[in-house]
Amino acid sequence: MLAEDSALFREGLRRLLAEGGHDVVAAVGDADRLDDAVDRHRPDFVIIDVRMPPTMTVDGALAARRLRAAHPGLPMMLLSQHVETRHCVPLVATGGFGYLLKDRVLGVDDFLDAIRRVAAGGSALDPEVVSALLASTGRADPLAVLTPREVEVLALAAEGRSNGAIAAGLTLAERTVETHMRSILQKLRVPDTGDSHRRVLAVLAYLSPPGDPAARGRSG
Amino acid sequence: MGARTMLRRGALLPGLVFAVAVAVSAPLNPSVVDWAVQTCLLGVPVVTGLLLHRRVPGSPVGAALSWVGAAPAAVFAVESWGATVLTGGPWPAARWVYTFQLGAWVWNLAGFVALCLVFPDGMLPGRRWRFAVAYCVAAALSVHAVVSLLRPVSGDYPPGLRRPGLEVPDAVFASVAIPAFCAALVALGLAVGSLVVRYRAGGETVRTQLRWLVLGAGTVPVLLAGGWIAELFGTPVDLAYLGFLAAMLLAVPAAIAVAVVRHDLFDIDRLLGTTLAWIVTSVLSAAIFAGVVFAIADAAGGDSRVGLTGAAFVTAMCLLPLHRLISELVGRVVDRERTVTRARVEQFVRQVRGGTAQPEETEAVLRTVLGDPGLRLLVRLPGSAADRYVDPAGEPSQVAPGAVRVPLTTSGTEVGVIVLGLASARRLRRAREAAVQARLPIEVSRLRLELRRALDETRAGQARLALAGAAERQRLARDLHDGAQQQLIAVGMRLRSVQRGIAPDQPAHQDLETAVTALGDTVADLRRLAHGVRPSRLEDGLAAALRALATDSSVPVTVTVPELDPPEVVATTAYFVVAEALTNAMKHAQATGIGVVVRQQGGGLRIEVSDNGVGGARPGFGLTSVRDRVLSIGGELTVHSPAGGGTTIAAVI
Numbered sequence: 001m002l003a004e005d006s007a008l009f010r011e012g013l014r015r016l017l018a019e020g021g022h023d024v025v026a027a028v029g030d031a032d033r034l035d036d037a038v039d040r041h042r043p044d045f046v047i048i049d050v051r052m053p054p055t056m057t058v059d060g061a062l063a064a065r066r067l068r069a070a071h072p073g074l075p076m077m078l079l080s081q082h083v084e085t086r087h088c089v090p091l092v093a094t095g096g097f098g099y100l101l102k103d104r105v106l107g108v109d110d111f112l113d114a115i116r117r118v119a120a121g122g123s124a125l126d127p128e129v130v131s132a133l134l135a136s137t138g139r140a141d142p143l144a145v146l147t148p149r150e151v152e153v154l155a156l157a158a159e160g161r162s163n164g165a166i167a168a169g170l171t172l173a174e175r176t177v178e179t180h181m182r183s184i185l186q187k188l189r190v191p192d193t194g195d196s197h198r199r200v201l202a203v204l205a206y207l208s209p210p211g212d213p214a215a216r217g218r219s220g
Numbered sequence: 221m222g223a224r225t226m227l228r229r230g231a232l233l234p235g236l237v238f239a240v241a242v243a244v245s246a247p248l249n250p251s252v253v254d255w256a257v258q259t260c261l262l263g264v265p266v267v268t269g270l271l272l273h274r275r276v277p278g279s280p281v282g283a284a285l286s287w288v289g290a291a292p293a294a295v296f297a298v299e300s301w302g303a304t305v306l307t308g309g310p311w312p313a314a315r316w317v318y319t320f321q322l323g324a325w326v327w328n329l330a331g332f333v334a335l336c337l338v339f340p341d342g343m344l345p346g347r348r349w350r351f352a353v354a355y356c357v358a359a360a361l362s363v364h365a366v367v368s369l370l371r372p373v374s375g376d377y378p379p380g381l382r383r384p385g386l387e388v389p390d391a392v393f394a395s396v397a398i399p400a401f402c403a404a405l406v407a408l409g410l411a412v413g414s415l416v417v418r419y420r421a422g423g424e425t426v427r428t429q430l431r432w433l434v435l436g437a438g439t440v441p442v443l444l445a446g447g448w449i450a451e452l453f454g455t456p457v458d459l460a461y462l463g464f465l466a467a468m469l470l471a472v473p474a475a476i477a478v479a480v481v482r483h484d485l486f487d488i489d490r491l492l493g494t495t496l497a498w499i500v501t502s503v504l505s506a507a508i509f510a511g512v513v514f515a516i517a518d519a520a521g522g523d524s525r526v527g528l529t530g531a532a533f534v535t536a537m538c539l540l541p542l543h544r545l546i547s548e549l550v551g552r553v554v555d556r557e558r559t560v561t562r563a564r565v566e567q568f569v570r571q572v573r574g575g576t577a578q579p580e581e582t583e584a585v586l587r588t589v590l591g592d593p594g595l596r597l598l599v600r601l602p603g604s605a606a607d608r609y610v611d612p613a614g615e616p617s618q619v620a621p622g623a624v625r626v627p628l629t630t631s632g633t634e635v636g637v638i639v640l641g642l643a644s645a646r647r648l649r650r651a652r653e654a655a656v657q658a659r660l661p662i663e664v665s666r667l668r669l670e671l672r673r674a675l676d677e678t679r680a681g682q683a684r685l686a687l688a689g690a691a692e693r694q695r696l697a698r699d700l701h702d703g704a705q706q707q708l709i710a711v712g713m714r715l716r717s718v719q720r721g722i723a724p725d726q727p728a729h730q731d732l733e734t735a736v737t738a739l740g741d742t743v744a745d746l747r748r749l750a751h752g753v754r755p756s757r758l759e760d761g762l763a764a765a766l767r768a769l770a771t772d773s774s775v776p777v778t779v780t781v782p783e784l785d786p787p788e789v790v791a792t793t794a795y796f797v798v799a800e801a802l803t804n805a806m807k808h809a810q811a812t813g814i815g816v817v818v819r820q821q822g823g824g825l826r827i828e829v830s831d832n833g834v835g836g837a838r839p840g841f842g843l844t845s846v847r848d849r850v851l852s853i854g855g856e857l858t859v860h861s862p863a864g865g866g867t868t869i870a871a872v873i
Contacts, residue, residue: 006706006710008706008707009706009709009710009713011710012709012710012712013713015713015714015717016713016716016717019717051701051702056702058759081701081705081706081747082701082747082750082751083756083760084756084760085760085764086759086760086764102705102706102709103705103709103712103743103744103747105709105712105713106709106712106716106736106739106740106743107740108720
């Protein structure tokens with residue numbers, strides 16, 4: 001299901017998804033109709049534009065939070081023209097959630113790959129979203145304890161990549177990446193469960209602003 | 221009721237006494253003309269007193285004033301009656317009346333003393349003054365008794381006629397009479413003292429009224445002295461004392477009447493001051509004249525023409541400067557309040573000129589100097605309606621329609637007004653004088669007010685422009701995001717679609733790949749462009765945006781920002797200040813650490829970016845544009861950058 005106010009973009013996305021083998025059951029143009037449409041069509045996956053009518057600010061993000069509360073297992077992907085994190089932070093750590101800049105759809109294969117990952121309960125975060133999230137933590141530079149290389153690894157891990165993908169991206173051995181990862185979790189005092197996805201969630205939960213129990217509770 | 225009726229009767233009594241006295245003395249007076257003149261003169265206070273009583277019925281001042289004329293008339297009648305014993309046809313009981321009239325003259329002063337005791341408000345100055353009244357009556361009675369009973373009869377008294385009373389030697393008479401006279405003098409002193417007591421304790425009105433009395437009564441001793449001098453030089457007695465009589469019987473009643481009914485009629489202080497100054501000047505001039513005449517006569521041996529001419533010349537030379545000097549001295553004593561007021565306003569104007577006082581204090585100074593805490597100084601700003609005034613703080617203020625005011629005009633147009641809290645003709649005169657004196661500070665404060673208002677308007681206009689600019693930038697950024705970027709991506713997706721239909725080995729596939737990549741770059745460029753117009757990071761709040769900025773930096777930055785939600789224009793400006801300061805620190809300062817501190821200060825934000833670099837920063841282009849941004853929304857930007865001591869850029873928005 002699509003929620004996107006620009007008809008041009010909506011149709012382009014619909015065609016792109018169809019060509020990728022997905023079935024678009026419904027497309028709505030504003031945030032208010034999204035809840036109804038989801039109730040009616042029971043989609044497997046929802047793509048939501050952050051900025052939509054009625055207020056043209058962050059209605060999409062708010063609708064996403066409503067949906068996550070109403071349908072906890074429904075995977076969703078937020079698209080945005082630029083990075084806004086304030087309303088997305090509680091969602092980031094819950095799994096089955098993606099947040100990409102709109103222009104990522106032009107890299108069709110990566111985009112479809114991200115959808116698959118999120119649909120499988122994983123996460124897909126835009127590198128810019130990650131850096132914004134890291135910057136917007138309420139703490140006094142929690143990353144100061146990490147080496148530059150560790151920050152790079154953490155950023156890629158936060159995007160939802162596997163250790164193998166990280167190793168390929170940084171031209172490192174996979175074992176080295178694992179070492180870095182352990183070191184990072186140790187330094188940030190996050191328990192290592194061995195599951196790469198849960199690690200990411202834990203890190204992000206750690207980095208999310210304090211005083212947001214939704215993020216903390218679910219990450220545990 | 222009874223008291224009122226009695227008062228009315230008491231008030232009419234002197235009129236009755238006067239009428240009887242005049243009627244009695246008419247056939248006794250040797251000359252009809254004398255009798256008429258005397259009756260007219262004495263009638264003035266009597267009639268004035270009766271009129272005054274009609275006008276202010278509750279006050280005994282009218283009655284007291286009537287007694288000023290009625291008492292001498294009665295004394296005169298009694299004296300005339302008694303004097304018939306010396307003539308061929310004595311009136312009945314003339315012997316007794318003669319004895320009685322010997323000491324009756326003391327009652328001539330009764331009216332005057334009564335007037336002093338009750339003027340101007342009809343009450344005694346205090347409860348203890350009842351004893352003073354009793355004392356005065358007792359003193360007068362004792363003088364009367366002593367003189368009537370003991371005084372030796374004059375030579376023309378018919379020798380064979382026995383007179384009531386005692387025959388005592390002159391020495392005995394004197395030893396009894398002198399203490400009695402002294403007691404009477406003390407009574408007179410008490411009367412005058414009551415005026416002094418009243419003046420010191422009295423309010424403004426009482427003081428003004430007393431000044432009128434002083435003006436009227438003050439002429440009496442002066443003219444009396446003049447009469448003595450005239451008599452010395454051989455003027456006939458009637459003529460010599462005419463001025464004195466006129467003063468006593470005309471000037472005093474007139475002054476009393478004015479004081480009670482219309483004490484605000486003239487500026488009594490000035491009148492008093494001027495009168496006194498002229499009297500003193502005249503006396504001194506006369507003394508100089510006489511002195512010079514005697515001196516020259518002594519030196520030149522009796523040539524009176526030389527003496528007179530010289531004396532006239534010297535007196536004329538001295539007259540003007542003497543008068544000026546005396547006027548000032550007298551003003552300081554008699555018209556103290558006005559003199560003090562003038563001096564204090566003058567001092568304030570001098571202080572304003574010297575820069576030790578602010579022209580905005582004018583209102584406060586006028587309030588103090590004029591003793592009117594309700595006084596208001598209002599000015600009109602140019603271009604405002606006729607009745608629109610503002611106070612010294614610039615707040616609009618209204619003038620009640622009935623308020624007593626002094627308009628301040630410059631070349632015919634009204635520029636302001638002084639509204640009096642306590643109104644009287646006298647205060648109005650003082651305020652007018654003060655307004656003329658304080659013209660400079662009033663005008664300066666008005667101009668400063670105008671200037672401040674114009675500046676405020678300019679600043680408000682600037683802030684409005686800045687706000688409009690911020691809104692416009694926000695709209696532009698949104699248009700870029702929602703319009704151009706969105707369209708480009710849609711086109712890109714379309715191209716991707718097309719690309720899928722083309723085999724990867726076809727050249728068109730590669731061309732499309734290049735085109736889509738270029739589109740992607742363009743979208744990224746547009747995002748950066750929109751960010752420059754309005755940082756999209758601000759969507760997440762100022763704190764998040766500043767932390768994001770800090771992570772861009774190659775130098776460690778510690779950011780201390782509370783979570784706050786300032787208005788759009790403030791947030792944008794704060795963001796650019798920090799961005800520019802960080803850029804500068806990285807580019808020029810060779811800093812190894814930068815601190816960003818944002819906190820609420822007053823109604824705005826204080827942003828401080830400090831580094832530990834080399835310092836010595838000069839305001840470059842970057843900072844100039846940031847400074848303009850800050851100034852345009854009414855903020856302030858300061859750069860503190862000693863060489864070698866790091867740089868601190870602080871902005872208050």
